[in-house]
Amino acid sequence: MFCEKCGKEIMDEAVICPNCGCSTTKKNTITNTSSSQEYATLSNINNLTTPALILAFLVPLIGIVIAGIGLSKVSSAKMLQLSAKGSLELDNYKSKFTTSIIIASVILGLSFVSVIIVSIVAFAL
Ligand SMILES: [Zn+2]
Numbered sequence: 001m002f003c004e005k006c007g008k009e010i011m012d013e014a015v016i017c018p019n020c021g022c023s024t025t026k027k028n029t030i031t032n033t034s035s036s037q038e039y040a041t042l043s044n045i046n047n048l049t050t051p052a053l054i055l056a057f058l059v060p061l062i063g064i065v066i067a068g069i070g071l072s073k074v075s076s077a078k079m080l081q082l083s084a085k086g087s088l089e090l091d092n093y094k095s096k097f098t099t100s101i102i103i104a105s106v107i108l109g110l111s112f113v114s115v116i117i118v119s120i121v122a123f124a125l
Helices: 025-083 087-124
Strands: none
Touching: 025 087
16 A cells, blocks of 8 residues: 555555555554444445335235135125125125225235335335
């Protein structure tokens, strides 16, 4: 390396420049600290990327599966609703039908939101 003050070439391990006596350690320490911090941040990001990617695929998948189950329940509820004759039974099926539609819509909406959030985070990284 070269001395910051006089520009003379000195040994990399030198603590003080033999030519001008100026200290060389301060700058080296700062550089090492910042690069190790940078490395720590990068490894933290790498540690977070894998679970984030797993979640990116699993969360929407689970959401779609649950929404699919909800929708199949909705269609079976609809069939029952059509065949139902008693007014009390009909009301029961109606409320089940509405609840299933709401749950399926919420889950589908959440899975879409999670896909959007994960895409934004993935592009930001
Ligand atoms: Zn010097």
